[in-house]
Amino acid sequence: MRIFVLLLSLLILAAQPALASESHGASEEHHEDGHEEHHDDDHADHEGRAHGITALHAWIRATSAKEALLFVEIENGSDMEVRIVGGETDIADSVDLVGFQMKDGEADYAVLPGVPVKPGKDLVLAPNGLALRLNGLKQSFHKGDDFEIEIEFDVGHIEMHAQVEAANATQHSHAGHQH
Amino acid sequence: MLRGFRPQALVGALLWRYRWTNLTFVLLIAVSVGIGVGLIAQERGLRQGTARAADKFDLIVAAPGSEITMMFAAVYLQPSDVPLLSGAAFDEIANHEQVDLAAPIAFGDSYRDSPVVGTTAEFVTHLAGGLAEGRMFELTSEAVAGSSVDLALGASFEPAHGVGDAAEEGAHAGQELTVVGRMPATGSPWDRAILVPLESVWEVHGLVNGHAPERRQQIGPPFDPDYFPGTPAVLVRAEALWANYALRSEFTRDDMMAFFPGAVLAQLHALMGDVRQVMSVMAVLTQVLVTAGVLTGLIVLARLFARRLALLRALGAPGRFVFAVVWAYAATLIALGSLAGLAIGWIAVRIISKVVTARTDILVTATLDWPEFHLIAGFFSFTVLLALLPAFMAMSRHIITDLRA
Numbered sequence: 334m335r336i337f338v339l340l341l342s343l344l345i346l347a348a349q350p351a352l353a354s355e356s357h358g359a360s361e362e363h364h365e366d367g368h369e370e371h372h373d374d375d376h377a378d379h380e381g382r383a384h385g386i387t388a389l390h391a392w393i394r395a396t397s398a399k400e401a402l403l404f405v406e407i408e409n410g411s412d413m414e415v416r417i418v419g420g421e422t423d424i425a426d427s428v429d430l431v432g433f434q435m436k437d438g439e440a441d442y443a444v445l446p447g448v449p450v451k452p453g454k455d456l457v458l459a460p461n462g463l464a465l466r467l468n469g470l471k472q473s474f475h476k477g478d479d480f481e482i483e484i485e486f487d488v489g490h491i492e493m494h495a496q497v498e499a500a501n502a503t504q505h506s507h508a509g510h511q512h
Numbered sequence: 513m514l515r516g517f518r519p520q521a522l523v524g525a526l527l528w529r530y531r532w533t534n535l536t537f538v539l540l541i542a543v544s545v546g547i548g549v550g551l552i553a554q555e556r557g558l559r560q561g562t563a564r565a566a567d568k569f570d571l572i573v574a575a576p577g578s579e580i581t582m583m584f585a586a587v588y589l590q591p592s593d594v595p596l597l598s599g600a601a602f603d604e605i606a607n608h609e610q611v612d613l614a615a616p617i618a619f620g621d622s623y624r625d626s627p628v629v630g631t632t633a634e635f636v637t638h639l640a641g642g643l644a645e646g647r648m649f650e651l652t653s654e655a656v657a658g659s660s661v662d663l664a665l666g667a668s669f670e671p672a673h674g675v676g677d678a679a680e681e682g683a684h685a686g687q688e689l690t691v692v693g694r695m696p697a698t699g700s701p702w703d704r705a706i707l708v709p710l711e712s713v714w715e716v717h718g719l720v721n722g723h724a725p726e727r728r729q730q731i732g733p734p735f736d737p738d739y740f741p742g743t744p745a746v747l748v749r750a751e752a753l754w755a756n757y758a759l760r761s762e763f764t765r766d767d768m769m770a771f772f773p774g775a776v777l778a779q780l781h782a783l784m785g786d787v788r789q790v791m792s793v794m795a796v797l798t799q800v801l802v803t804a805g806v807l808t809g810l811i812v813l814a815r816l817f818a819r820r821l822a823l824l825r826a827l828g829a830p831g832r833f834v835f836a837v838v839w840a841y842a843a844t845l846i847a848l849g850s851l852a853g854l855a856i857g858w859i860a861v862r863i864i865s866k867v868v869t870a871r872t873d874i875l876v877t878a879t880l881d882w883p884e885f886h887l888i889a890g891f892f893s894f895t896v897l898l899a900l901l902p903a904f905m906a907m908s909r910h911i912i913t914d915l916r917a
Contacts, residue, residue, distance in 0.1 A: 435774035435777065438559060438560030443753055455761065
């Protein structure tokens with residue numbers, strides 16, 4: 334009887350840390366300086382081009398939740414103003430363009446109708462800023478996974494691959510590398 | 513388990529009999545719970561307070577540099593030496609079709625411990641709504657004071673060049689400004705600031721005042737780019753959120769930077785959150801240790817009155833009764849400790865918030881909310897379960913041995 338009681342108590346004590354605080358989202362992840370060889374297909378995977386617009390380094394954080402935020406760098410190389418309006422992908426039910434804002438001291442992402450990018454300018458979708466929110470994810474994602482995303486503009490769309498980075502990543506692992 | 517029994521009287525008697533020991537147990541539990549509660553509530557209060565203080569600052573445009581430094585200077589009035597935006601740059605911002613509000617924020621001077629900031633009447637209205645008393649400035653010698661500035665309406669003062677210990681009194685001797693209005697409280701460092709027309713800041717420094725000679729008496733926009741000495745920051749606002757993002761993209765270039773104070777703050781908050789997580793783990797560890805200590809103490813206590821309990825059992829009380837008594841005793845201590853912990857946490861949080869508000873001029877009002885109640889509920893349920901241990905042990909003691917003790 335006593336041994337049972339002792340074992341039970343040890344078990345319960347061991348389980349207590351699991352009852353602790355909420356998990357937190359982003360924290361700095363140090364840029365990994367693994368200068369791997371870039372094959373030509375890898376280059377193509379990191380960017381997509383159409384209508385004079387280049388989309389670079391699309392990524393999401395690893396997650397098993399129902400929603401994910403997709404970040405990407407948009408360069409408007411054309412000579413007209415273009416507008417990013419949303420996206421489409423097979424791995425989620427719908428995609429919304431959202432923007433971060435502080436509401437009453439709490440973080441909030443609001444759906445936006447579209448954001449214009451003037452010719453020659455960049456628009457960066459990054460954490461705590463703009464993002465494409467993937468709603469209704471059909472699977473969970475781990476670091477190193479890959480999927481296809483179509484980014485929609487008012488002039489057309491761009492298809493490209495998106496990478497899955499670590500769950501607490503704050504940037505694409507190849508951010509800063511010139512293509 | 514308790515059907516047909518009334519252990520309350522016995523539990524009450526035990527509680528009273530060992531009241532000082534019990535008080536110690538309750539206090540120990542209360543302090544450890546209070547630490548956990550206080551930590552979570554305070555961090556949330558700080559987060560919300562700092563975010564609310566930055567609420568009115570949608571987009572800041574400045575000369576290229578550090579976003580955090582500029583945010584601390586323009587939003588929280590912790591000024592630094594920063595380069596200026598030119599008249600041409602300001603003109604471009606102010607005349608952009610999507611910009612609804614473009615207000616210069618020219619910090620740098622001070623009076624005692626109040627920063628003196630040059631801006632436009634539009635900014636004052638945007639920041640604080642209407643004025644609490646008095647009227648808006650109309651001349652370059654007039655000023656509007658924040659709600660906690662120690663100057664009455666009609667009082668005059670001389671601004672010092674620079675801020676804090678490095679301020680040079682007498683650098684602007686002879687330049688007198690008079691307070692003509694006062695803003696309502698905003699819960700931000702701006703309550704401590706004195707707002708003057710932008711033209712006044714330039715004039716006080718002996719520069720052209722932002723308007724061509726024929727419009728020299730004018731206060732407020734439009735400014736003439738050729739007569740615009742510069743401003744460290746501009747608050748920009750568009751009605752729609754998407755427009756603010758478009759403006760940020762457009763004003764990010766070689767000669768300017770644009771950022772959302774909200775986003776920069778979110779990054780700082782994430783850092784605070786990490787620190788809070790580490791401290792939460794320590795708080796939980798404290799609670800575990802205290803609980804272990806209290807339960808050990810209870811086991812020892814249970815041995816102390818083992819004889820009396822054995823007597824009761826010899827008289828016919830079933831094992832369940834002993835179990836119920838010991839468990840109810842432990843549970844009462846834990847409940848009292850948790851409630852006291854809640855109270856201690858609440859008081860601590862109020863005191864700390866007052867201190868932080870006084871020190872930083874950011875209104876911090878931390879209150880207890882569901883996360884704290886969940887923590888207490890979790891702690892209570894868990895430790896009450898743990899308290900089954902001493903109860904079991906008390907119940908399974910050998911009656912004869914105890915009677916003979």
